[in-house]
Amino acid sequence: MNYFPDEVIEHIFDSIASHRDRNSISLVCKSWHKIERCSRKKVFIGNCYAIDPERLIGRFPCLKSLTLKGKPHFADFNLVPHEWGGFVHPWIDALARARVGLEELRLKRMVVSDESLELLSRSFANFKSLVLVSCEGFTTDGLASIAANCRHLRELDLQENEIDDHRGQWLNCFPDSCITLTSLNFACLKGETNLAALERLVARSPNLKSLKVNRAVPLDALTRLMSCAPQLVDLGVGSYENEPDPESFAKLSAAINKCTSLRCLSGFSEVAPRCLPAFYPICQNLISLNLSYAAEIQGNHLIKFIQFCKRLQRLWILDSIGDKGLEVVASACKELQELRVFPSDLHGEEDNDAAVTEVGLVAISAGCRKLHSILYFCKQMTNAALITVAKNCPNFIRFRLCILEPNKPDHITSQSLDEGFGAIVQACKGLRRLSVSGLLTDKVFLYIGMYAEQLEMLSIAFAGDTDQGMLYVLNGCKKLRKLEIRDSPFGNAALLADVEKYETMRSLWMSSCDVTLGGCKRLARDAPWLNVEIINENESNGMEQNEEDEREKVDRLYLYRTVVGTRKDAPSCVTIL
Amino acid sequence: MITELEMGKAESELELGLGLSLGGGTASKIGKSGGVGGSGAWGERGRLLTAKDFPSVGSKRAADSASHAGASPPRSSSQVVGWPPIGSHRMNSLVNNQAAKSAREEEEAGKKKVKDDETKDVTKKANGKVQVGFIKVNMDGVAIGRKVDLNAHSSYENLAQTLEDMFFRNNPGTIGLTGQFTKPLRLLDGSSEFVLTYEDKEGDWMLVGDVPWRMFITSVKRLRVMKTSEANGLAARHQEPNERQRNQPV
Numbered sequence: 001m002n003y004f005p006d007e008v009i010e011h012i013f014d015s016i017a018s019h020r021d022r023n024s025i026s027l028v029c030k031s032w033h034k035i036e037r038c039s040r041k042k043v044f045i046g047n048c049y050a051i052d053p054e055r056l057i058g059r060f061p062c063l064k065s066l067t068l069k070g071k072p073h074f075a076d077f078n079l080v081p082h083e084w085g086g087f088v089h090p091w092i093d094a095l096a097r098a099r100v101g102l103e104e105l106r107l108k109r110m111v112v113s114d115e116s117l118e119l120l121s122r123s124f125a126n127f128k129s130l131v132l133v134s135c136e137g138f139t140t141d142g143l144a145s146i147a148a149n150c151r152h153l154r155e156l157d158l159q160e161n162e163i164d165d166h167r168g169q170w171l172n173c174f175p176d177s178c179i180t181l182t183s184l185n186f187a188c189l190k191g192e193t194n195l196a197a198l199e200r201l202v203a204r205s206p207n208l209k210s211l212k213v214n215r216a217v218p219l220d221a222l223t224r225l226m227s228c229a230p231q232l233v234d235l236g237v238g239s240y241e242n243e244p245d246p247e248s249f250a251k252l253s254a255a256i257n258k259c260t261s262l263r264c265l266s267g268f269s270e271v272a273p274r275c276l277p278a279f280y281p282i283c284q285n286l287i288s289l290n291l292s293y294a295a296e297i298q299g300n301h302l303i304k305f306i307q308f309c310k311r312l313q314r315l316w317i318l319d320s321i322g323d324k325g326l327e328v329v330a331s332a333c334k335e336l337q338e339l340r341v342f343p344s345d346l347h348g349e350e351d352n353d354a355a356v357t358e359v360g361l362v363a364i365s366a367g368c369r370k371l372h373s374i375l376y377f378c379k380q381m382t383n384a385a386l387i388t389v390a391k392n393c394p395n396f397i398r399f400r401l402c403i404l405e406p407n408k409p410d411h412i413t414s415q416s417l418d419e420g421f422g423a424i425v426q427a428c429k430g431l432r433r434l435s436v437s438g439l440l441t442d443k444v445f446l447y448i449g450m451y452a453e454q455l456e457m458l459s460i461a462f463a464g465d466t467d468q469g470m471l472y473v474l475n476g477c478k479k480l481r482k483l484e485i486r487d488s489p490f491g492n493a494a495l496l497a498d499v500e501k502y503e504t505m506r507s508l509w510m511s512s513c514d515v516t517l518g519g520c521k522r523l524a525r526d527a528p529w530l531n532v533e534i535i536n537e538n539e540s541n542g543m544e545q546n547e548e549d550e551r552e553k554v555d556r557l558y559l560y561r562t563v564v565g566t567r568k569d570a571p572s573c574v575t576i577l
Numbered sequence: 578m579i580t581e582l583e584m585g586k587a588e589s590e591l592e593l594g595l596g597l598s599l600g601g602g603t604a605s606k607i608g609k610s611g612g613v614g615g616s617g618a619w620g621e622r623g624r625l626l627t628a629k630d631f632p633s634v635g636s637k638r639a640a641d642s643a644s645h646a647g648a649s650p651p652r653s654s655s656q657v658v659g660w661p662p663i664g665s666h667r668m669n670s671l672v673n674n675q676a677a678k679s680a681r682e683e684e685e686a687g688k689k690k691v692k693d694d695e696t697k698d699v700t701k702k703a704n705g706k707v708q709v710g711f712i713k714v715n716m717d718g719v720a721i722g723r724k725v726d727l728n729a730h731s732s733y734e735n736l737a738q739t740l741e742d743m744f745f746r747n748n749p750g751t752i753g754l755t756g757q758f759t760k761p762l763r764l765l766d767g768s769s770e771f772v773l774t775y776e777d778k779e780g781d782w783m784l785v786g787d788v789p790w791r792m793f794i795t796s797v798k799r800l801r802v803m804k805t806s807e808a809n810g811l812a813a814r815h816q817e818p819n820e821r822q823r824n825q826p827v
Contacts, residue, residue, distance in 0.1 A: 077659035083721055134664065137721070160666040164713065164722070167780065188666065190798075192780070269670065270677075292667070295674040343661065346671065404661050459675075461660070486659070559593060 006031075010039045021042045031420055037300065041065060047505050048086060049531065052564045053094035064103045065129075070110035072509050072558055073459075073484055076134060079511060079556065081535065083571040086110040088135075089119070096123035104129040104155075111135070118143030121149035129155035140189070154207075155183040160228040165191030172197040181205040185212035187267060195221045203228045207401035212236025215269055219244055219252060226255040230241045234288075235259070237267035244276050245462035252278045266290035266316075273301045283308035287335075292316040292342045303328050313337045318344040319356045319377060326360035330367025339364060340436035343404060358385035365392035374397040380411040381438055386420025390427035406462035406487070409439040416440055422447035425455075435459040442469035451474020457482040470494035474501050484509040485529070492519030499527045507560035515557055518550030523559070524577035531566060532559045534575045636819035669711055672728075716744050717771075724753055727794045733786050738775060744802060772808045775800050784808070 013036055016022055026036040042065040045051060057063065067163040070086020095102050102124040105324045112135045119212040120127065127150045140163065146156065147170055166290065171194045174181075181201070186193075188468035193216040202208060202225050210233060211225065217238035226232065242251065252275070256262075262282045266289055277296060286309045291302060295318065302317065303325045309315075319341050321329075329336065341356055358381045364371065365388065371570065372395050381403050401421075409415055417438040425431060425448050432454055436444060440463035456479055464470065468489040473483065474497065491514035502508060517534070535556035566576050663671070704759070715722040723743055730736045775786040777796045785800070 074659065074662075076664040077662050078665055079659045083722070134666070160664060162666070162713075164715075269674075293670055295671065342663065342667065344671070345675070346661065377663075402661055406657060406660065459662075461662070487657075 006035050008575035009035050013039055017042075031546065038062060042104075043067070044215075045069070047560050047562075048088075048091070049567050050506070050560060050564070053091045055564070057094060059100045061098075062098070063095075063100050065106075065377055066095075066102065066104070067106040067108075068110060069108045071154055072109075072507060073482070074486070074509055074511065075109055080278070080558075081571065081573050082136070084535065084574060085567065085569055085571070087569060088112050089116045092116050092120050094122070096393075100124075101126060103127055104131075106131040106133075107135055108133040109135065111137040112142070113137050114139055114142035114145070118145040118149075121145040126152055128152055129157075131157040131159075132161050133156065133159045134161060136162035140166045140170045140191070143186075144170035146171040147171070147178075148175065151175075151178070152180055153178065154180050156181075157183055157185045157210075158188055159185065161188050163189055165189050167191040169194055171196065171201060174201050176204070179204050180207065183206045183210040183234075184208065185210065185236065187212040187214050189214045189216075191215045194503070199224055199228070205229075206231070208232065210234035210264075212266060213238045215239040219248055219275065223248070223252045223255045226252075226259055230255075230258040232259050233261050234264035235262055235266070237265070237271070239268070239270035240245045243272045244278075249275075249278060253281070257281050260285070262286070264288035264290075266293075268297065271296055272295050276301055276305050280305070280308060284310055287311055288314040290314075290316040292318055292340065293345060294318065295320075300327050307488045308330045309333060311335055314339075316340040317341070318342050318404060320344045321356070323356055323360035323363065326356060327363045327367075330363045333368060335370060336364075336368040337370050339368070339371060340375040341377060342375075343377040346404075355379055358382050361385060362388050362392075365389040369393065370395075372396055375400040375402075375435075377404060379403045380408065381417060381420065382410045382412050383415065383417055383420035383423075384410075386417065387423040390423040394427045396424070396428040397430055398433040399428065399431060400433065400459070401437055401528055402435065403438040406437070407439045408437075416443070418443040418447065422451075425451040430454055433457045436463060437461060441465050442472065445469040445472040449473050452477055454479055456480060458484070460485040460488055464490060465487045467491055467494035467497075474498055480504075481506045483507075485511070485513060487512040489514050491515050492522075495519050496523055496526075499523060502527060502530055502559060503561050505561065507558065509556075509558050510554075511556040513553075515554050516550060517552050517554055519549065520554055520557055522575050529563070530559050531559055531562050532557070532577045533570070534577065536573050536575065665711070676795070686770075697712050712797060712799050714740060714800040714802065716745070717804050717807070719744065724799070727797065732790055736785075740773065740800070740802060770805055772805050773800065774803050774808060 003260060009032070013022070017040065022036060022040060025405070026033045037059050039062065040060045041062060042277050043056065043060055043063055044067045045056070046069050048068045048070050056066075066087065068091060070088075071080050071084060074080060075084070086109060088107055092105075096119060096267060103126050105120065105127075106129075110132075112132060115268075117138055120130070122145075130146060130150075130153075138161075143156075143158075143163075146153065151172075169442065174197075182205075184201075184205075190212075193214060195217065198213070198454075199221070199277065202211065208229055209231065211229065213222070213225070213236060214232070215238055219238075222238055226235070256278055259282065263285055265279065265286055265288070266297050268276075273296065275374060280415075283305065289306070289309060289312055291297065294302075297320075299320050299322050302321050306315070306317075306321075306325070307328050315329065315333065315336060315338070317325075317340070317457070321341070325339075329339075341360075343355070345355070356376070356378050358378070361374075361376055361378070361381075362385050364374075369392070371393050374396065375398075378401075381401065386401075410417055410420070415438075418441055421434075421436050421440070421444050425434070431452055434448070434452065434455060434457070436459070442465045445468075448458070452458075455477045458473060458477070458480065460483075467490055469488070470485070471494050473480070474494070481504075486509075490510065495510070496519060520532055520534060524530065534554050535558060570576055657709070711724040711726050713722050714725050725736070725739060725743070727736070730739065774782050775785050775797045776782050776799050778798060782801070788796075
């Protein structure tokens with residue numbers, strides 16, 4: 001029952017931004033549902049196959065911003081065929097035909113074509129922001145359409161996409177009248193860049209706050225860019241293979257000194273280490289630093305740089321920084337909230353003393369008490385270290401530990417790491433995302449099910465002993481939304497124990513586990529609201545081989561809840577039961 | 578799709594037994610599908626083996642038999658498909674850096690190697706260092722491009738076979754081409770409807786096969802299976818048969 005007119009309620013709803021809160025509001029009563037849906041501007045769809053564009057538009061006619069995610073997370077590691085799906089075209093097409101006033105589109109792990117980008121650029125007069133993360137299927141021609149046709153473009157942010165670079169003149173396609181850019185990120189483009197066009201574009205974009213260039217932008221060009229954009233807040237640096245001569249270095253330093261608003265720094269692939277000191281003057285202002293692509297910069301240079309970054313909140317780095325380097329981070333960066341340490345050498349045959357171990361992790365936890373998110377790749381770990389980390393940092397929201405060698409035990413006691421991870425889930429009551437690794441038995445899942453009450457996403461690899469492990473998780477983690485498992489001995493008993501659980505989750509991924517075709521078929525029968533997809537190894541396999549033996553283990557299973565039934569765009573390597 | 582999985586991590590150190598006169602007779606070890614064909618010179622070396630034959634390679638299921646047997650050596654992380662869980666974009670960057678580094682180190686060493694030494698060197702390299710080097714392959718008439726791991730191949734014949742399997746065998750996505758070919762495609766000798774071309778570091782498009790294999794893999798940026806009719810512009814680079822003999826890939 002409403003005591004206020006609808007307009008007042010709508011006004012109140014306007015101040016509620018979180019999509020989860022808005023989802024909750026819409027469940028209160030019919031009236032609120034109606035007011036909410038008609039006023040909703042931003043919609044987030046975590047799985048593009050859970051709903052279809054027509055129903056989306058039907059419910060939210062005033063939509064302005066749409067976020068869509070396509071392929072499952074493990075597609076990042078080449079575990080999902082390229083043609084699996086996640087095509088954005090039907091969405092853009094439907095939005096265009098319904099004349100939705102789309103202003104922002106954010107896509108992750110979707111297949112985007114040049115045609116889609118062209119259609120997007122021509123269909124929405126007020127389009128302002130395009131963010132593509134880990135997408136593929138398009139070329140710089142598609143970018144040219146966006147540049148040429150989106151008159152009010154503010155943001156073009158391309159993160160880690162696979163883009164065919166035709167080295168055309170897409171930067172030239174921004175008309176001279178385009179002066180509204182606030183953010184431009186093309187760091188993932190592999191080809192040459194028209195420097196003159198880029199400089200002209202930057203010069204006429206007084207609101208440009210974020211600029212991330214690709215490798216093809218050399219030092220002197222960067223200097224010129226920074227000179228005409230001293231208002232930059234976020235800079236992604238290109239690459240310079242040669243040591244700069246003193247004059248170039250001086251010019252670069254001067255330009256950097258003018259950028260007093262600079263807070264975020266990234267890029268640095270193929271960079272001569274001696275360029276880094278040019279950035280020393282702005283270290284103390286930095287809140288975000290991403291040197292995870294800077295393979296050329298050795299540990300000692302990194303340490304020299306980071307020790308001045310006293311305000312750093314986010315740090316992405318390579319393990320070449322070493323435990324010693326992490327100790328420096330721990331003592332210098334007291335404001336650190338998020339840390340990611342990536343491996344720089346995958347082979348491990350070279351016994352790399354410089355790489356990171358449990359020592360570095362413990363040091364960080366002791367020094368950086370505000371840390372809440374960590375992604376840590378290392379060669380070894382101990383329970384003792386994890387227990388200490390849990391004690392030091394009970395505020396973890398995201399804890400992802402990847403010990404490079406599968407099944408590796410505590411390197412001192414040779415025991416499993418159950419107790420270590422158990423300590424983490426027990427201490428970190430707000431933990432929402434967890435990735436486990438190393439030698440793990442069913443016990444760690446008992447702990448997770450028991451203590452990880454807020455857990456929403458869990459990634460498991462090479463862990464567990466029996467179905468019981470997976471059951472502990474499914475039964476215990478009430479807020480679980482995404483579960484992804486690979487190479488673990490969980491089978492049909494675990495899969496089928498509580499079919500209704502999957503309705504409360506976005507998706508489940510299981511690859512190289514013990515579930516069989518028969519089990520998956522039974523699941524599909526018992527749960528018609530799920531799409532149960534079997535991804536085959538061999539494209540030509542299709543149904544013929546699978547029909548033969550229900551005891552055959554399924555190589556890759558991906559299931560997700562959906563209100564629109566079986567999708568029509570699955571390739572032949574995918575069988576939907 | 579599968580080519581990357583099968584050809585990449587597990588196969589690189591095993592590939593080198595093919596087509597080269599190395600002793601030991603390591604059977605050609607090939608992934609499940611889209612794998613290098615066992616035809617031609619390597620036919621007598623071995624059958625099509627699959628990942629199941631190799632307990633140390635591939636998924637845990639296959640590995641279980643090894644670990645249950647007792648003391649199994651720890652698996653190197655680089656031998657397992659899709660592991661470590663690093664995004665492919667980052668992984669490619671990492672590998673390119675390592676490749677560039679080793680290439681630079683080699684240049685600095687500057688030794689002129691004999692053919693045998695070169696062979697051993699390449700073997701060692703594949704065993705120890707660079708694992709994954711995916712480059713894009715597009716084919717005229719096919720909407721979706723593929724990726725192939727160059728470091729999992731040892732020669733042009735290898736690569737051509739992989740591409741052939743990728744685009745012409747059992748592939749419903751290949752518009753209008755499925756089932757039209759019943760014999761090997763011979764992408765390399767100009768006798769078929771298609772030729773294999775590549776874009777090098779300078780951005781020029783060249784016919785594949787003109788330079789030694791190792792030089793090719795350091796300079797290739799991407800591949801394209803082009804209709805022979807369209808490749809006329811590249812004809813100038815196509816050398817005379819006797820010249821080609823001289824430049825046979827090592």
